[in-house]
Amino acid sequence: MHFRIDNASDRPVYQQIMDQIKRDIALGRLIKNEKLPTVRQLAGQLAINPNTIAKAYRQLEQEGIIVTKAGAGAFVANLDSNLSRSVRKKLISEELERIAVEAFHMQIDGHMLLEWFNNAVVKFNLPSKKG
Amino acid sequence: MDENVIKVENLVKYFDGRCVLDGINLNVPRGCIYGLLGRNGSGKTTIIRILLGLEPPTRGQTFLLDTASTELSPKLHGRIGYVAEGHNLIQNYRVGRLIKLCKDLSLQWNDEFFDHLIETFRLPTDRRVKELSIGMRAQLNLALAMAIDPELLILDDPTLGLDTVARRRFLELAIELIQQQGRTILFCSHILGDVERIADKIGILAAGKLVVDCPLEELKERVKKLRIIFPESAPANLHLTEIINQQIQGREMVITVANWNKQKQTVLDTFKPSSCTEIPMSLEDIFIECTKPNPEYIES
Amino acid sequence: MFALIKREIQDHIAYFIGAAVFSVVFIIISFSLISRYDHRKPPVFSIGFGVPAATIVIFGICAMGATQMYLDRTRKISALLSTLAVSRNQILLAKIITGILAILILFVPLTIAAGILLRLFTPPVPMFTGMVLEISVVVFLMAFACYCIGLQTGWNSSPVTPSLGALFLTCILIPLILIKGFGVHIAVILVLFIVASLIRTWHTFMKTSL
Numbered sequence: 251m252h253f254r255i256d257n258a259s260d261r262p263v264y265q266q267i268m269d270q271i272k273r274d275i276a277l278g279r280l281i282k283n284e285k286l287p288t289v290r291q292l293a294g295q296l297a298i299n300p301n302t303i304a305k306a307y308r309q310l311e312q313e314g315i316i317v318t319k320a321g322a323g324a325f326v327a328n329l330d331s332n333l334s335r336s337v338r339k340k341l342i343s344e345e346l347e348r349i350a351v352e353a354f355h356m357q358i359d360g361h362m363l364l365e366w367f368n369n370a371v372v373k374f375n376l377p378s379k380k381g
Numbered sequence: 382m383d384e385n386v387i388k389v390e391n392l393v394k395y396f397d398g399r400c401v402l403d404g405i406n407l408n409v410p411r412g413c414i415y416g417l418l419g420r421n422g423s424g425k426t427t428i429i430r431i432l433l434g435l436e437p438p439t440r441g442q443t444f445l446l447d448t449a450s451t452e453l454s455p456k457l458h459g460r461i462g463y464v465a466e467g468h469n470l471i472q473n474y475r476v477g478r479l480i481k482l483c484k485d486l487s488l489q490w491n492d493e494f495f496d497h498l499i500e501t502f503r504l505p506t507d508r509r510v511k512e513l514s515i516g517m518r519a520q521l522n523l524a525l526a527m528a529i530d531p532e533l534l535i536l537d538d539p540t541l542g543l544d545t546v547a548r549r550r551f552l553e554l555a556i557e558l559i560q561q562q563g564r565t566i567l568f569c570s571h572i573l574g575d576v577e578r579i580a581d582k583i584g585i586l587a588a589g590k591l592v593v594d595c596p597l598e599e600l601k602e603r604v605k606k607l608r609i610i611f612p613e614s615a616p617a618n619l620h621l622t623e624i625i626n627q628q629i630q631g632r633e634m635v636i637t638v639a640n641w642n643k644q645k646q647t648v649l650d651t652f653k654p655s656s657c658t659e660i661p662m663s664l665e666d667i668f669i670e671c672t673k674p675n676p677e678y679i680e681s
Numbered sequence: 682m683f684a685l686i687k688r689e690i691q692d693h694i695a696y697f698i699g700a701a702v703f704s705v706v707f708i709i710i711s712f713s714l715i716s717r718y719d720h721r722k723p724p725v726f727s728i729g730f731g732v733p734a735a736t737i738v739i740f741g742i743c744a745m746g747a748t749q750m751y752l753d754r755t756r757k758i759s760a761l762l763s764t765l766a767v768s769r770n771q772i773l774l775a776k777i778i779t780g781i782l783a784i785l786i787l788f789v790p791l792t793i794a795a796g797i798l799l800r801l802f803t804p805p806v807p808m809f810t811g812m813v814l815e816i817s818v819v820v821f822l823m824a825f826a827c828y829c830i831g832l833q834t835g836w837n838s839s840p841v842t843p844s845l846g847a848l849f850l851t852c853i854l855i856p857l858i859l860i861k862g863f864g865v866h867i868a869v870i871l872v873l874f875i876v877a878s879l880i881r882t883w884h885t886f887m888k889t890s891l
Contacts, residue, residue, distance in 0.1 A: 257574040260661030262598040290560055297552035299414055299579045300560055305598065433764060435891045459766030469757050485684035486765040 251280075251287055253296055263298065267306040272315060275326055276338045286316060286324040383447050386411050386533055386565045387432065392441035394427055401427050403589035404441070409582070414559055414566045416576035416597070419586030420672050425569040426466050428586075429537050432567075433463060446533060459488035462531030464539045466569075468518040470510045476521060477506035487529045495528035501550065515542030523551060527558065534558060536568035540575060548572070552579055573664045587672040597664075604667050605641040606660040609634045609649070616652055621645050626670050635660070637670045685767060685775035686782075689749065693779065696745045700787035703741075707734060708794040715798060738787065739851050742824050745783060746831025749776050754836055760891040773886050777879070780828045784821065792817040812863075819863045822871035827851060829878035836885055 253270050255263055274280040286292075289307065293300035307324050310316045315337075318324045353363050371378075387409035394402040401424045409415045419425045430436040432443050434450045443450040446457055471479055484490050499506070502520040510518065519542045526534060534555070540548045552575060558564050559579075570576050576583065576597075583600060585593035593600065604625070609615070615634040623639040632655075638645065649657065662670070690697060753759050753776075762772050796813050830851065854871075861867045 255574075255578060257577055257665070258663045260601060260663060260666075262601045263577060264598055293556050293560065294553060297549055297556055297578055299581055300556065301581050302598065430890075435760065435763065437888070437890070455766045455768045455771065458764060461764070463764045465760075465764075469761055471756055471758055471761060473756065482684065482688060483765060486762070486767055488766045 251292070253298075255296075255298065264302045264306040264309070267298075267303060268310055271306070271310060272337050273341060275315065276341055280326050282326055282328050284326045286326065288323055384410050385444075386413075386446060387415075387567055388442075388444040389428065389432070390442045390444075392428065392431065392443060393439045394424070394431065394436075395439045396427075400589055405586075405589075405591050407584060407591060407594060409565060409567055411563055411565055412559070413581045414555070414568070414579050415582045415584065416580030417567065417569045417584045417586065418571075418573070418576060418668055419569075423586040423672075424589060425586055426537055429535055429567070429569065433461070433535065456488065459529065460532040462526030462529055462534045464519075464522045464526050464534075464536045466537040466541070468515070468522040468541075470518060470522060470525075472511040473509060475507060475509050476504060476513070479510060479521075480506065480525070483525050484528075489530050491528050491530050494530075495524060498524040498527065498554075502547070516544060516547060519543050520547060523554070527554060531558075532564060534564070534566045534568075536566065538569055538571065540570060540572060548575065555579055573668060577664050585668060585671045588674065592671050593667075600667060601662065601664070603640050604637065604662060604670070606635065606637045606662050606666070606670070607641075607657055608660055609636065609657045610655045611652065612655050619649060619652065621648055626673055637662075682771055682775065685762070685771060686778055689775050689779035690782070692752070693745060693749060693783075696741070696748075696783050697786060699741060700783050703737070704787050704790045707791060711794065711798065735855075738824065739827050739855070742780075742784060742787075743827040743831040743851060746780055746828040746833075747835035748831075749780070750832055750835025757891070759886075763891055769887055773883060776832070780832070781825065784824045784828060788817065788821055788824065815865075816863045819858070819868055819871070822868055822875065823854060823858060826854060826871050826875050826878070829875050829882065833878050833882045833885075836882075836889065 251271075251274070253267055255266060259266060261269070271280070271286075280286075286307075287295070289300050289303045292298070292303050307316065307318065311318055311324075314327055316324050317327050350363075353360075385408040387407070389405050389407040392402050392405040392407075393400070405424075405428065407428075417425050417428070427436065428443075431438050432445055432450050434453050437451070445453060446460065448454070448457055471482075474482070480495075498520075502517070502524065504513075504517055504521055504524070510521070513521065519539065523536075523539060526536070540551055543551060555566055555568075556579060559566060568576075568580075580597050582595065583593060583597045584591050595603070611632050611634070613632065615629045615632055617629070619634075619636070621636075621638060622645075624636055625639055626637040628635045759769070759772050763769055792813065795817075799813060854874075857870070858867060861870075
């Protein structure tokens with residue numbers, strides 16, 4: 251696992267770690283029931299305060315994204331597809347809103363934007379299925 | 382045993398009639414990494430020197446490991462590792478001789494760990510301290526401070542002169558130390574990125590006062606910078622408390638405020654602003670805002 | 682404590698070597714001077730030899746004390762040491778013990794040599810042994826007093842102040858001995874002076890910012 255701490259960000263470090271873990275799960279880099287590094291390991295590896303990492307793990311556990319088992323460590327939760335979808339939807343929606351704002355300022359037509367977006371979907375072979 | 386390893390109570394210090402510290406209150410609990418920030422000349426080094434008994438306070442008291450700073454015994458000094466600003470080591474001694482002296486005067490010494498550090502840093506033991514570069518002196522100083530297996534590590538700008546790789550290595554060492562039971566670190570730094578990575582609590586000194594003293598993760602949530610546009614010219618006074626900074630230009634007002642909450646939002650709404658957007662603030666932005674003249678206080 | 686004393690000795694080894702060399706040279710010169718005289722008469726040291734020798738000794742010892750404190754301050758040695766597992770008391774005590782050792786290295790051989798000389802060249806009378814002891818004690822106290830002056834004035838950022846202070850006070854002590862002679866009363870005055878001086882030095886060292 252690799253994390254990048256953005257010092258110019260307005261988000262606290264523990265939230266940045268949470269965001270990145272969520273992103274990794276959403277993008278399939280971390281899979282269901284996969285073991286996460288221990289707080290100690292991650293703290294040492296990244297030179298980040300262990301309490302910060304512990305807080306990130308606690309918050310993620312509260313949100314049901316990960317589970318901790320005494321003596322065994324932290325694992326990606328056995329997420330059902332709904333929970334995973336909500337995380338993915340949130341991440342992508344934020345990006346789409348950002349693009350919409352940019353388009354507004356560039357006075358780009360809505361239809362044009364949708365056409366370009368469809369082209370991107372086709373280009374990257376995104377599967378089309380309901381749900 | 383007190384939960385707080387470092388205690389500063391109403392500390393006041395005058396130098397030649399100039400007030401450097403004006404009533405500082407500070408507590409560092411066991412197991413905490415406390416990052417003390419402040420501009421050059423803000424008094425960070427003075428606080429540390431008073432804590433270690435190197436400098437007497439004008440008024441107030443400071444305590445390290447439950448003992449007054451003016452009464453620190455050799456045994457207590459032996460439990461504290463210290464890296465001074467500017468890396469004060471005996472300049473004309475050879476490195477090997479300095480190491481032997483520090484080792485002979487220590488209560489405990491981790492030979493293996495120290496040798497590993499010397500090797501990692503590639504420090505020459507036959508050269509004189511004054512012949513080393515600033516970076517190497519910094520590394521030597523750190524190695525000497527950590528070799529005694531300290532319960533409390535006090536670091537005054539420890540990464541001054543270190544290259545990026547060495548700085549990262551220092552952070553890793555600090556994390557390694559803090560993961561051992563009951564260790565505490567107090568450090569001053571100008572490199573906010575480093576502070577943000579490893580600190581639990583943060584303090585910002587400005588104009589002789591501790592204007593910020595709270596857990597780091599809370600700081601960004603509690604300090605907000607808002608850009609408020611009013612339909613006509615912005616009012617001179619919003620009647621809000623804890624405003625750190627305020628700038629008005631025509632219809633626009635930019636305020637930095639601590640502990641933004643619903644009540645403050647309600648007060649702002651009475652002025653019927655056209656829009657209110659939050660400007661994201663990094664730790665650096667918060668630091669700059671808090672060290673401008675006449676800051677308000679942000680305490681936990 | 683031993684490490685502190687060892688450090689002081691190593692840093693000021695020049696004074697120890699100087700003391701040993703001076704002692705040996707003084708003994709050799711004394712023996713050669715005395716061997717020229719009729720050994721039934723008591724030994725008389727020529728003024729031309731004794732006074733400069735005494736001056737060198739006084740200034741040398743004073744300089745040692747001053748150097749110890751001055752170098753400590755300028756090189757920030759105590760600033761570093763006081764953050765290690767030692768107290769300021771121990772640091773100062775180590776300095777003083779080092780000074781005493783240097784003085785002993787200088788005077789013990791001289792005292793032994795004087796005892797031998799007196800036995801060789803005069804009939805052995807108990808009174809003489811007592812005199813040697815009395816004179817040795819006063820001379821040691823005198824030397825230690827000069828050392829204390831050096832210590833007291835050395836903790837200054839300028840090397841001029843300790844030199845002038847030392848010169849001034851030494852000029853008072855020497856006439857005192859010449860007028861009063863060697864005796865218990867002069868020993869008492871010297872002890873009082875030493876105690877006062879050390880207390881002042883101790884107080885300065887304890888309260889100073891490092």
